[in-house]
Amino acid sequence: MSKVRVLVGTRKGAFILTSDGKRENWDVSGPHFAGWEMYHLKGSPVEPNRLYASQSSGWSGQVMQRSNDGGQTWETVGNKFTYDGVPGTHQWYDGTPHPWEFKRVWHLEPSLTDPDTVYAGVEDAALFISKDGGQNWEELSGLRGHGSGPHWQPGAGGMCLHTIILDPSNPSRMFIAISAAGAFRTDDSGKTWKPINHGLRSQYIPDPTAEVGHCVHHIAMHPSRPGVLFMQKHWDVMRTDNAGDSWQEVSGNLPTDFGFAIDVHAHEPDTIYVVPIKSDSEHFPLEGKLRVYRSRTGGNEWEPLTKGLPQSNCYVNVLRDAMAVDALDKCGVYFGTTGGQVYASADAGDTWAPIVRDLPAVLSVEVQTLS
Amino acid sequence: MIRVVLPAHLRALAHVDGEVQLEVTGPVTQRSVLEALEARYPMLRGTIRDHTTQQRRPWLRFFACQEDLSHEPPDAPLPEAVATGTEPYLVVGAIAGG
Numbered sequence: 001m002s003k004v005r006v007l008v009g010t011r012k013g014a015f016i017l018t019s020d021g022k023r024e025n026w027d028v029s030g031p032h033f034a035g036w037e038m039y040h041l042k043g044s045p046v047e048p049n050r051l052y053a054s055q056s057s058g059w060s061g062q063v064m065q066r067s068n069d070g071g072q073t074w075e076t077v078g079n080k081f082t083y084d085g086v087p088g089t090h091q092w093y094d095g096t097p098h099p100w101e102f103k104r105v106w107h108l109e110p111s112l113t114d115p116d117t118v119y120a121g122v123e124d125a126a127l128f129i130s131k132d133g134g135q136n137w138e139e140l141s142g143l144r145g146h147g148s149g150p151h152w153q154p155g156a157g158g159m160c161l162h163t164i165i166l167d168p169s170n171p172s173r174m175f176i177a178i179s180a181a182g183a184f185r186t187d188d189s190g191k192t193w194k195p196i197n198h199g200l201r202s203q204y205i206p207d208p209t210a211e212v213g214h215c216v217h218h219i220a221m222h223p224s225r226p227g228v229l230f231m232q233k234h235w236d237v238m239r240t241d242n243a244g245d246s247w248q249e250v251s252g253n254l255p256t257d258f259g260f261a262i263d264v265h266a267h268e269p270d271t272i273y274v275v276p277i278k279s280d281s282e283h284f285p286l287e288g289k290l291r292v293y294r295s296r297t298g299g300n301e302w303e304p305l306t307k308g309l310p311q312s313n314c315y316v317n318v319l320r321d322a323m324a325v326d327a328l329d330k331c332g333v334y335f336g337t338t339g340g341q342v343y344a345s346a347d348a349g350d351t352w353a354p355i356v357r358d359l360p361a362v363l364s365v366e367v368q369t370l371s
Numbered sequence: 372m373i374r375v376v377l378p379a380h381l382r383a384l385a386h387v388d389g390e391v392q393l394e395v396t397g398p399v400t401q402r403s404v405l406e407a408l409e410a411r412y413p414m415l416r417g418t419i420r421d422h423t424t425q426q427r428r429p430w431l432r433f434f435a436c437q438e439d440l441s442h443e444p445p446d447a448p449l450p451e452a453v454a455t456g457t458e459p460y461l462v463v464g465a466i467a468g469g
């Protein structure tokens with residue numbers, strides 16, 4: 001029988017939630033790395049018990065962890081992230097040049113084919129790769145060397161590379177997103193990169209349609225249709241049908257199109273999920289009602305999903321990497337909140353129940369479907 | 372024998388309880404103690420000193436014998452009481468961050 005393993009990164013440790021395919025009863029393991037910020041954990045798609053985890057703290061910087069047994073035991077691997085060459089400068093919040101400085105790993109993306117290869121998206125924004133299971137890291141510096149790097153600027157959470165999407169149909173193609181530079185695509189395995197922000201419109205930057213400078217919060221793809229991407233921008237939910245060459249807004253009837261998380265149903269490429277957040281100054285749901293919105297039409301037409309979610313006095317946030325889906329039938333949808341709840345739906349969002357209620361603030365949620 | 376006291380997070384990372392005891396060959400300095408510490412516990416590399424610059428991480432400080440040694444040159448001799456193991460060398464995390 002299938003099993004589900006949910007990897008939860010929080011402000012004060014990691015938790016691993018496991019259940020059988022019914023997804024009714026859950027075992028909770030953790031905290032792992034208690035007291036440390038766990039920005040992200042993710043498993044290898046080809047060797048699911050191989051997990052990678054980003055562990056960090058203001059005191060002791062970045063530590064990287066690897067597990068070969070599904071998170072029962074961990075070993076420390078390499079944490080040396082050195083920018084290639086002279087790092088140069090990007091723009092600071094006030095527009096002045098600021099030196100590139102490594103701060104932490106935001107997102108880990110294991111290879112689709114090799115359990116020892118993993119990508120890391122870091123702050124200050126750059127993309128690194130390890131080909132030896134996380135022991136050694138090398139920057140794919142063509143991204144920062146694209147030419148627009150000196151014009152990138154941090155978002156409120158820092159200048160982070162937070163999204164990495166590998167194209168399952170084309171090993172040379174990958175997408176990344178940076179706050180607040182925008183989305184980029186490589187078609188040559190990371191040697192060269194192209195900004196893919198045409199169609200984005202951001203009123204809060206000097207040129208609202210600039211090639212770079214957009215605060216992209218997250219991007220999601222369905223593996224069966226890798227040319228179609230869905231984006232939660234700072235404001236606006238966007239869609240591209242040509243691998244990012246151009247984007248159209250699909251916010252439609254959402255009550256607010258600000259938000260962080262976005263994901264795609266495991267079996268229905270046009271069914272997408274977002275969690276609308278009131279605004280960039282009020283990072284909580286509208287009217288204190290926690291609602292996931294689902295579109296079954298690839299955007300524009302959205303329905304609120306509320307059964308089992310608090311519909312009064314709820315003022316949590318759902319961060320960009322804190323939503324994921326499983327591959328069971330019916331598709332499971334999961335998200336974590338800054339209030340420490342992890343909610344799960346075993347019926348594609350129709351009904352919800354908390355797996356846990358009182359964890360530290362949730363930074364990331366990933367799901368593994370295990371046979 | 373050099374005695375080193377680590378903050379709780381780093382003790383957990385290194386899987387040690389209590390003080391760490393190290394043999395240091397040659398002059399006993401902050402650099403030689405930290406290098407011996409990192410050689411014994413490679414998982415601590417980069418967590419006390421920056422990998423590249425070897426500078427102390429900003430939210431950590433170094434103490435011994437009731438003195439703050441954080442701004443002393445890394446190759447300056449540590450107090451005799453540290454070199455003989457009478458007093459420990461302390462890596463202290465700032466009380467900050469909530």
